[in-house]
Amino acid sequence: MNDIIHYMNDYFAHVFQYQHEIWRAIGETFIMVGISIAAAIILGLPVGTLLFLCRKGQQYENRLLFSILNVLVNIIRSFPFLLLVVIMIPVTRWIVGTSLGTLAAAVPLSVVAVAYYSRLVEQSLLEVPKEVMEAAASMGASTIQMIFKFLYVEARSGLTLGLTTSTISFISYSTVMGIVGGGGVGDFAIRYGYQRFEEEIMTFTVIIMIILVQSIQYGGSLASRLLDKRKV
Amino acid sequence: MMISLQEVSKCFGSGTDRYQAIDAVSLDIKEGSIHGIIGTSGAGKSTLLRMMNLLEKPDSGKVIVNGQELTALGGRELREARRSIGMIFQLFQLVSNRTVWGNVSMPLELAKVPKAERASRVQQVLRFVGLEDKAKSYPAQLSGGQKQRVAIGRALANSPTVLLCDEPTSSLDPQTTADILDVLRHINRTLRVTIVIVSHEMNVVNEICDYVSVIDHGRLIRTYRNHPGDGEAAPMSETSTDGAGETRGFGYHE
Numbered sequence: 001m002n003d004i005i006h007y008m009n010d011y012f013a014h015v016f017q018y019q020h021e022i023w024r025a026i027g028e029t030f031i032m033v034g035i036s037i038a039a040a041i042i043l044g045l046p047v048g049t050l051l052f053l054c055r056k057g058q059q060y061e062n063r064l065l066f067s068i069l070n071v072l073v074n075i076i077r078s079f080p081f082l083l084l085v086v087i088m089i090p091v092t093r094w095i096v097g098t099s100l101g102t103l104a105a106a107v108p109l110s111v112v113a114v115a116y117y118s119r120l121v122e123q124s125l126l127e128v129p130k131e132v133m134e135a136a137a138s139m140g141a142s143t144i145q146m147i148f149k150f151l152y153v154e155a156r157s158g159l160t161l162g163l164t165t166s167t168i169s170f171i172s173y174s175t176v177m178g179i180v181g182g183g184g185v186g187d188f189a190i191r192y193g194y195q196r197f198e199e200e201i202m203t204f205t206v207i208i209m210i211i212l213v214q215s216i217q218y219g220g221s222l223a224s225r226l227l228d229k230r231k232v
Numbered sequence: 233m234m235i236s237l238q239e240v241s242k243c244f245g246s247g248t249d250r251y252q253a254i255d256a257v258s259l260d261i262k263e264g265s266i267h268g269i270i271g272t273s274g275a276g277k278s279t280l281l282r283m284m285n286l287l288e289k290p291d292s293g294k295v296i297v298n299g300q301e302l303t304a305l306g307g308r309e310l311r312e313a314r315r316s317i318g319m320i321f322q323l324f325q326l327v328s329n330r331t332v333w334g335n336v337s338m339p340l341e342l343a344k345v346p347k348a349e350r351a352s353r354v355q356q357v358l359r360f361v362g363l364e365d366k367a368k369s370y371p372a373q374l375s376g377g378q379k380q381r382v383a384i385g386r387a388l389a390n391s392p393t394v395l396l397c398d399e400p401t402s403s404l405d406p407q408t409t410a411d412i413l414d415v416l417r418h419i420n421r422t423l424r425v426t427i428v429i430v431s432h433e434m435n436v437v438n439e440i441c442d443y444v445s446v447i448d449h450g451r452l453i454r455t456y457r458n459h460p461g462d463g464e465a466a467p468m469s470e471t472s473t474d475g476a477g478e479t480r481g482f483g484y485h486e
Contacts (some may be wrong), residue, residue, distance in 0.1 A: 106446040131323060156329060231372050
């Protein structure tokens with residue numbers, strides 16, 4: 001056991017020289033992913049809800065709106081992510097004033113986040129039994145009340161799991177943000193580990209990522225389970 | 233008349249699949265009565281019931297409840313009107329991620345009743361349906377009969393004048409069916425709530441209804457006077473003594 005610890009110490013000794021850079025990179029990843037999560041909730045949730053409500057056979061069936069949203073979400077999701085980042089540069093510049101840096105990187109990431117999460121929201125809402133909506137209508141619920149007091153309440157564990165899955169994807173997407181100077185853990189691994197042939201830095205970064213993803217998945221699954229009262 | 237359907241019709245489907253679910257039905261429901269609607273499955277009885285709170289909008293005809301023509305109301309007014317028309321369903325249709333308390337409190341929240349008033353009303357209703365000790369339970373932890381009691385409590389929370397029941401006992405065993413019918417009868421007697429029950433079970437209708445309408449192929453065949461409790465059905469209520477909290481707690485003061 002001691003041997004392993006000693007070996008690890010030696011192996012990673014070099015890594016600790018970069019403590020500041022590593023912390024900074026982790027911070028940048030958190031900023032990018034955090035903004036994307038916010039975008040997913042603030043915009044992705046309503047878009048997904050609209051997709052659900054406007055669907056054929058649903059209460060507010062609206063072919064036109066559904067088609068527009070559906071196609072838009074599909075287009076965004078079919079872009080190779082790097083291309084989307086590049087193509088969005090003018091939009092990014094218009095929104096944050098620059099196309100470089102962590103904040104700028106958060107823009108394309110957020111766009112993907114909205115498209116990605118809205119799909120998962122739509123799927124979660126489709127699992128809510130239609131009868132629940134009927135009960136809501138019989139009680140005189142308004143549309144807003146139906147969404148917040150019935151739909152989201154019944155779908156909350158699915159919505160939570162979806163957000164967990166999304167967050168993990170956002171982390172993965174964020175690793176290529178070095179291309180627009182977004183920084184982050186992935187960028188750090190590429191520049192210090194790959195381009196400078198410092199293998200232990202890559203290893204260390206991968207370990208950080210694994211721990212991060214595992215904890216998010218664990219937390220998300222736990223929350224989803226605690227929120228789910230549909231079965232005993 | 234509490235409820236009056238006037239020449240209501242409804243078609244479902246389109247093209248060759250098109251069929252007449254309800255065909256020019258006129259039906260009056262007396263205030264304070266328990267009115268049964270019976271028919272085979274697919275006869276259109278549930279559709280007819282759903283027209284009484286406009287969950288199903290008739291293609292033509294008028295629906296009048298409590299002197300208000302529902303078919304003439306706009307969205308907001310209709311929602312208001314629905315608050316005084318309670319409804320329960322075969323599969324209960326509770327919000328499974330809300331507690332018993334939360335479910336009963338729901339219609340009061342929708343009507344924006346202040347919190348303190350809401351709490352005392354929920355308490356009162358739970359006592360009425362005999363589920364005070366289950367307030368913190370989730371629907372998945374309850375038996376079928378208890379779930380239907382929660383649904384009844386939810387329907388009563390807003391003190392409705394009408395209670396629509398769509399196959400309320402069809403997924404319950406005979407014992408629990410008798411219990412639920414007792415509760416419905418009690419609601420009718422003590423709260424003077426007009427009750428409409430859709431069922432395919434003749435014994436349910438015989439047991440409780442003052443009037444019975446027979447529906448077939450979307451048409452009203454006939455309506456007749458029934459004398460509930462006649463014959464063998466009457467002693468049913470006396471057997472309903474098992475199950476914690478199932479039969480007690482009817483001390484209700486409006």
